[in-house]
Amino acid sequence: MWRYLPDLLARPVPRYTSYPTAAEFAPLDGPAALRGALAALPSGPRLSLYLHIPFCREICWYCGCNTARANRAERLSAYLEALRAEVALLAREVPRGFALSRVSLGGGSPNALAPEQLLDLMDAVEAGFGRAPELSIEIDPRTFTQGFAEALAQLRPTHASLGVQTFDRRLQERIGRVQDEEAVRRAIAWLREAGVASLNLDLMYGLPGQQVADVEAACARAVALGADRVALFGYAHVPNLVKRQRRIAADALPGPETRFRMAEAGHAVLTRLGFEPVGFDHFARPGDGLAIAARARTLRRNFQGFTDDDADAVLGLGASAISVLPTLLLQNEKNSGRYRMRTLAGRLAGACGIERSAEDRARGKVIADILCHGEALLAPCCDDADVERALLPFRSARLVEVRQGRLLLAPDARPYARAIAAAFDRYRTQPQDRFSSAI
Ligand code: SF4
Incomplete structure (x- = not known):
């Protein structure tokens, strides 16, 4: 059974069919x-x-x-x-x-x-x-x-x-x-x-x-x-x-x-x-x-x-x-x-x-890799306090871990993938009602 963690799905997030x-x-x-x-x-x-x-x-x-x-x-x-x-x-x-x-x-x-x-x-x-x-x-x-x-x-x-x-x-x-x-x-x-x-x-x-x-x-x-x-x-x-x-x-x-x-x-x-x-x-x-x-x-x-x-x-x-x-x-x-x-x-x-700037492309690749493959090699531009803060609740719930510069999603993290990907979105730090629920 998938773990239902509503707080981690509360924020509306994009579907990330592109980044930006x-x-x-x-x-x-x-x-x-x-x-x-x-x-x-x-x-x-x-x-x-x-x-x-x-x-x-x-x-x-x-x-x-x-x-x-x-x-x-x-x-x-x-x-x-x-x-x-x-x-x-x-x-x-x-x-x-x-x-x-x-x-x-x-x-x-x-x-x-x-x-x-x-x-x-x-x-x-x-x-x-x-x-x-x-x-x-x-x-x-x-x-x-x-x-x-x-x-x-x-x-x-x-x-x-x-x-x-x-x-x-x-x-x-x-x-x-x-x-x-x-x-x-x-x-x-x-x-x-x-x-x-x-x-x-x-x-x-x-x-x-x-x-x-x-x-x-x-x-x-x-x-x-x-x-x-x-x-x-x-x-x-x-x-x-x-x-x-x-x-x-x-x-x-x-x-x-x-x-x-x-x-x-x-x-x-x-x-x-x-x-x-x-x-x-x-x-x-x-x-x-x-x-x-x-x-x-x-x-x-x-x-x-x-x-x-x-x-x-x-x-x-x-x-x-x-x-x-x-x-x-x-x-x-x-x-x-x-x-x-x-x-x-x-x-x-x-x-x-x-x-798309070089940073947009680097972040876009991380986001796409999370959604497509459930893991991503973290680009240097993603190593900042905002990302760290946004990932913290997912790390605490053991849905993600970072190993040797690589972000790995746990097998049961699939329903949270969009919410996790949003941690790398530098354009989106506040909730916005134009996006859909994360599930
Ligand atoms: S209106 Fe209906 S048929 Fe037309 S694109 Fe939308 S979902 Fe498809």
């Missing part, structure tokens, strides 16, 4: 910053692309993504025109001799596009960057059609991620996302036919009215349906930041200890069924690339969560997409209208972000 986090982003001259960061990459860099499709056919109440209802065809095609323009602009900027390792389509729901729109977009990507050996896509099973699956098959996808959250109709109604299990089953069959070898199912705990047994049942169901990976996220209720969450009944949300037991129960079911834990909220079959990367210590963390993508840089395209380079985090213009005006005028879309 997006909370530290500020306006900057995006095109100049991007050119500088691309020039600083090693020669012949490996690049990945992330294309953001900020539209969904139906909007779920809990969703914190930058997405809007895809209810007007002209709005979607206008956005795609801008996205193709950005692809062409960016292709002129990337260093010669680069190798494209992966293209990821996320959102929103990429399957809000019509099949021919998907193919047109990917033609533009191929014209600018060539074809990547790996293609990953997020799919909303509620609106996934056979026509879209057939178009996708032409692109030879390797990875797909299905939004499921829960199989329980009663819970689905409480979060504004009703989907039959049959839709999930059908989506899985079509994705397998299209060639997807690595299939992720997203699940959630901490939903209104949810019990520990519901989480156990959902995890078992995901395995029975043939998932290769499961991401089990804690629902973050922040209606002051995400207005659509106001429709969710806050008084039916489980309390902190129940959330903790839900995470524990999901972990127990998935590991009992043969999945390996990856990071603090992902699980994968032993033969899946994510589990292999975790064992080989090559696992990474980026804006898409835990990943086995080993590219030197991820370039984000589309409104609000974030590019991650060693010396720069850069976010595109968030507003779709302004994004469109900018890219169609021939300007790169990066509008805000942060240039």
Whole structure:
């Protein structure tokens, strides 16, 4: 049984999909910053692309993504025109001799596009960057059609991620996302036919009215349906930041200890069924690339969560997409209208972000290593009184120890990993309500 130490989880902390986090982003001259960061990459860099499709056919109440209802065809095609323009602009900027390792389509729901729109977009990507050996896509099973699956098959996808959250109709109604299990089953069959070898199912705990047994049942169901990976996220209720969450009944949300037991129960079911834990909220079959990367210590963390993508840089395209380079985090213009005006005028879309100092990179590596591997070699900049003070309660609880300059998390420290990582965050010394609970 995991030890529940509420005082150590009380402080809201970031999910650390980057360091510094997006909370530290500020306006900057995006095109100049991007050119500088691309020039600083090693020669012949490996690049990945992330294309953001900020539209969904139906909007779920809990969703914190930058997405809007895809209810007007002209709005979607206008956005795609801008996205193709950005692809062409960016292709002129990337260093010669680069190798494209992966293209990821996320959102929103990429399957809000019509099949021919998907193919047109990917033609533009191929014209600018060539074809990547790996293609990953997020799919909303509620609106996934056979026509879209057939178009996708032409692109030879390797990875797909299905939004499921829960199989329980009663819970689905409480979060504004009703989907039959049959839709999930059908989506899985079509994705397998299209060639997807690595299939992720997203699940959630901490939903209104949810019990520990519901989480156990959902995890078992995901395995029975043939998932290769499961991401089990804690629902973050922040209606002051995400207005659509106001429709969710806050008084039916489980309390902190129940959330903790839900995470524990999901972990127990998935590991009992043969999945390996990856990071603090992902699980994968032993033969899946994510589990292999975790064992080989090559696992990474980026804006898409835990990943086995080993590219030197991820370039984000589309409104609000974030590019991650060693010396720069850069976010595109968030507003779709302004994004469109900018890219169609021939300007790169990066509008805000942060240039990463050597100290940011050193601390970022410590934070990522804690989250990915449960241990980290402490950089000299981390040897200060603030870190020492922040780690003290975790050391006293025997959740961490420092041995020969290396921070080691105890086997039962997994639920505290984000809180421990926050000790190394020099931007965050005070609690802030924009982040979610640590479990
Ligand atoms: S389908 Fe996914 S991206 Fe779209 S609203 Fe629902 S959770 Fe958000």
